[in-house]
Amino acid sequence: MTRTLEVLDHDDCTALLAEHHLGRLAVVVAGRPLVFPIGYAYDNESVVFRTDPGTKLYGAVNQYVAFEIDGTEPTGWSVVVAGIAELLDDELEKARLASVDLGPWYGDPKQHWLRIRGTITGRRIWAQ
Numbered sequence: 001m002t003r004t005l006e007v008l009d010h011d012d013c014t015a016l017l018a019e020h021h022l023g024r025l026a027v028v029v030a031g032r033p034l035v036f037p038i039g040y041a042y043d044n045e046s047v048v049f050r051t052d053p054g055t056k057l058y059g060a061v062n063q064y065v066a067f068e069i070d071g072t073e074p075t076g077w078s079v080v081v082a083g084i085a086e087l088l089d090d091e092l093e094k095a096r097l098a099s100v101d102l103g104p105w106y107g108d109p110k111q112h113w114l115r116i117r118g119t120i121t122g123r124r125i126w127a128q
Helices: 010-019 055-060 090-097
Strands: 003-007 020-030 032-039 041-043 045-049 064-072 076-087 112-127
Touching: 003 041, 010 041, 010 076, 010 112, 032 045, 032 055, 045 055, 055 112, 076 090, 090 112
Parallel strands: none
Antiparallel strands: 003 112, 020 032, 020 064, 041 045, 045 112, 064 076, 076 112
């Protein structure tokens, strides 16, 4: 079997981010990496999500984080957003975001909105 790695362009990456709603947030707390599943939305070249106080919020706010989505249909692919997670405190922005779709896995509204802006990269693996 031959495998070919394809680097996805920005448009392919953002299309995948916009069409999915479940990803993983990677943070570092006390020198240890932690990964959390989160419901998210792709909004204005960034990933937005909600969370309550706790390890995820503590590890993410104003810190360099990585966010990743992936899939295997019809080929293996992955998209990563790496950047600083910012806490959103603008009430108008939070009101606007209240209507975004965070996907079917998202439960009760969480207290805090966060936004990750950063470098977006992706790849697809073709197996033949």
